[in-house]
Amino acid sequence: MKIDDFPEEGARSVTTVETNFRLLEALRKSEGAGVTELADELSLTKSTVHKHLTTLRKLGYIVKEGTTYRLGISLLGLGTAARSQLPFYETAKEPLEKLSDTTDEVATLVVPEHGYGVYAFREGPVDDRKTHRQAGARIPLHRTAGGKAILAYTPTEIRDRIFRHRDVKFDSEERDTLARELQNIRDTRTAYDRGEYIDDWYCVAVPITDADRNAVGAVTVSGPADRMEGKLSRNDIPNLIGHTANSIQNRLRSN
Amino acid sequence: MKIDDFPEEGARSVTTVETNFRLLEALRKSEGAGVTELADELSLTKSTVHKHLTTLRKLGYIVKEGTTYRLGISLLGLGTAARSQLPFYETAKEPLEKLSDTTDEVATLVVPEHGYGVYAFREGPVDDRKTHRQAGARIPLHRTAGGKAILAYTPTEIRDRIFRHRDVKFDSEERDTLARELQNIRDTRTAYDRGEYIDDWYCVAVPITDADRNAVGAVTVSGPADRMEGKLSRNDIPNLIGHTANSIQNRLRSN
DNA sequence: GTTTTTGTTCGCACTTTGCGAACGCCTATA
């Protein structure tokens, strides 16, 4: 229900709000920007950008330092509220921290949300200022370990709807390969990404499913290709992830 | 600069954006709500609310399950991006986790932002679904330990500007009491909140200051009054916090 | 000292918001 929640095309929407969020996303990427810079980037006039920024500043969601604008820490409040409403977040947090500790790699909790995977939690030995790796970042479902773990436990028609919406095209060969891979994931409960999504970055994932065997999330461990290669050959990682995922899943289902 | 960043009164702003964020804040508090409920709460028509929700859904920031709308995990991305742009967040995280571990209480990093304190980080043994205690939540500066630690290292004229903006009124006695307390904080580098802000909840804080001796944040430890009372009498907590704050401060200043 | 680039303000045309009313669906109750 949640994973493929898209409004119908042509549904009426508020363009002013869209503009506003384009601004926020621009600020997210640029870590501090001025009015002209943002206006150029988004093809808006300076006055429009200025008015929007002033509004956000008044609301306390962005901050102005000298002549540059930045996202405000207050924005975290919306995200953490969303996260705490996840039925399994509080129980997942500790096991994930432990998982990251024992593997000494990055552990994440991925959750499906309108056709993407979204990191609900991310913890590990990597100081990461890259926004696309932080909690809240969106990742493609069909090219990541966590995403594929989720897709493997998602009904076909929903899967197709997602691909259609996200404009993911497969030729028939790619389609077969994916189908085989998903079957394999269902057999082993383990999904892999060997540098598919980010070069030299390996990731292993185990799905979390609800009582109907539909994916509600995935637990992942990821790290640099060479280091992960070694750890994987010792074959302990998938089991550790599996235990973490299972304990979260059990506590979820016993509610 | 950041702490008292307010747009001039009467500055032009975009009312549509304000409405949209009122909606998001309503969703934040209600953990899932329907169109009618939100329309009533915000005194808007159902059609207006519906259009805004559809827009946010299209952008992927909220999610519709059946007939209720919830905040989406994607919102986390904006907040984590803001946080990672803090010059001392990455270095502060680990010491704070350790502080929470050794004290076995909640440890936080509070940062000043337009007249409030904002939790940039919060970690501890309390499963907290209350939004006003999560990372990103805003707390009053003059009634909390973290806030007072920050105020103690903020120039008087900025302090007054904040109080004016946040509509905090003091009679002359209260003003004197606060002044004495802030002086005491400067002498000891330690601020206390003994149930002032939340009943039966004690908090201890140490400021983080920049090279000009202006506050850029505060490290706090907090917990239930009785338990904290005991721990404080053994007098180890303020020192632990102090060490954590100092190590963050040193690394910040050596950049 | 001059030129360029930046942020900010203002008034206005036109896009768009937000409203109200109507519709259809589902649930509760008789």
Place this chain on the structure above:
DNA sequence: TATAGGCGTTCGCAAAGTGCGAACAAAAAC
């Protein structure tokens, strides 16, 4: 099974407010 009241959704339209452009101010670059 009928019916009433609740809900979310759709639509057209008037009023409102967005977004533009031009002009100004202030700072930075040359």
